[in-house]
Amino acid sequence: MRLGVLCSGGKDSIYSCGMAREQEEVACLITVHSENEESYLFHTPNVWLVRLQAEAAGIPLVETGSAGKKEEEIADLGRALDRAVECHRIEGVVTGAILSVYQASRIQRLCRDRSLWCFNPLWHTSQEDYMQALISKGYEVLVSGVYSAPFDAAWLGRRIDARALADLKEYARDYRITLTGEGGEYETFVADAPFFRKRIEVVAAEETYQNFRGLFRVTAARLVEK
Numbered sequence: 001m002r003l004g005v006l007c008s009g010g011k012d013s014i015y016s017c018g019m020a021r022e023q024e025e026v027a028c029l030i031t032v033h034s035e036n037e038e039s040y041l042f043h044t045p046n047v048w049l050v051r052l053q054a055e056a057a058g059i060p061l062v063e064t065g066s067a068g069k070k071e072e073e074i075a076d077l078g079r080a081l082d083r084a085v086e087c088h089r090i091e092g093v094v095t096g097a098i099l100s101v102y103q104a105s106r107i108q109r110l111c112r113d114r115s116l117w118c119f120n121p122l123w124h125t126s127q128e129d130y131m132q133a134l135i136s137k138g139y140e141v142l143v144s145g146v147y148s149a150p151f152d153a154a155w156l157g158r159r160i161d162a163r164a165l166a167d168l169k170e171y172a173r174d175y176r177i178t179l180t181g182e183g184g185e186y187e188t189f190v191a192d193a194p195f196f197r198k199r200i201e202v203v204a205a206e207e208t209y210q211n212f213r214g215l216f217r218v219t220a221a222r223l224v225e226k
Helices: 012-021 048-059 073-089 101-113 127-136 164-175
Strands: 002-006 026-033 059-064 091-095 117-119 140-146 186-192 197-212 214-225
Touching: 002 012, 002 073, 002 127, 012 026, 012 091, 012 127, 012 186, 026 048, 026 073, 048 186, 048 197, 048 214, 059 073, 073 164, 091 101, 101 117, 101 186, 127 164
Parallel strands: 002 026, 002 091, 026 059, 091 117
Antiparallel strands: 140 186, 140 214, 186 197, 197 214
16 A cells, blocks of 8 residues: 655654554655644644655655644645645555544544545554654654753753653653653654664754743754764
8 A cells, every 4th residue: 555654754753654664655755834833733843854854765755835724734734635646646644643633533534535544553552662662763863842841951952762761751750741742742853763764964953942942943954874
């Protein structure tokens, strides 16, 4: 089956892409660039890095823009799916949804309207097992944004490794965050994955942080040999 992977550049979509590649043919990545940093549907920090990720993985990329207006975003994503069907003959869509019914239900409706299969390989997975797998399989995941207590500025650009996971587990216990950031507590981007031919090197970045909210905005990056 030819699949299109909805890809924000974050850990959940890239890991789901890796899972899909183990079973089926990934025909393209599908990315929506939202102008709304508070988008209900789309990840926004550093989404432009998807272009480098697609190149690193050797997978075609379908891109579209969105003003980021709630519910209108659905139509924007629908247009991207239509292009993926037309240009890459996809038969199904893969998402990185873990807990968000808002996200999953709307994407499933778009797929149903187009007679596309919809796969959510991480849906209700064990968050701790998933985070452990990211680390053990060699995914290089960096924090691109934080949005709640107790995250401080030191998290911006931090790699998710065993030490970071231990801290996240402590936060989950004491502050009731989700380990995966599914509650919007933090966002990530993936600099390297097992199926990337090259890795992404951050050349320059800007950090902003205030009152437990911060961004690690990559302003320049390049592909380098592993």
